[in-house]
Amino acid sequence: MSHISHIAIDDSNMPPPTPEIEQERKVAMFDLLEDNSFDLPKRDDRVVPQGPYSLDLSIRDKRLVFDLNSDAGQKAAEFHLSLSPFRQVVKDYWAICESYFDAVKNLPPSQIETIDMARRGIHNEGARVLQERLEGKAEVDNDTARRLFTLICVLQFGG
Secondary structure (H helix, E strand, O other): OOOEEEEEEOOOOOOOOOHHHHHHHHHHHHHHHHOOOEEOOOEOOEOOOOOOEEEEEEEEOOEEEEEEEEOOOOEEEEEEEEOHHHHHHHHHHHHHHHHHHHHHHHOOHHHHHHHHHHHHHHHHHHHHHHHHHHOOOOEEOHHHHHHHHHHHHHHHOOO
16 A cells, blocks of 8 residues: 655635644644555556655535645546535534543543543544545545544534
């Protein structure tokens, strides 16, 4: 499997992130670049440039856009995904994150752990949805899907 070597997020039309959301973004990007598995399958008879890939992630015309280039600068792929399948899981994820951020400040570790388990469950669901939406377009492992889902959530914050 190939991988993502660089990622840029176009959040220029988004409200400024809260410190917690900025931290989520930084951790997801760091973890993603440290270890990910991302490959573009051959489609039809077109040759797909080999990775590693540079990913520009954005929302355009209410669609999630993956714009990929090889590290050599060759266009590798661009695909647009409907945001509709992500809406509920993103909403649930931000709701549980808000509970988690509040819990960290006020609750004992046992209650924080319970909320964190729920947060991980929703995060896993978001990763599953992303893997389904990427089927036939890109091959990603579960950890990569989880980290990309976090970045998708950051892109949809306030939107």
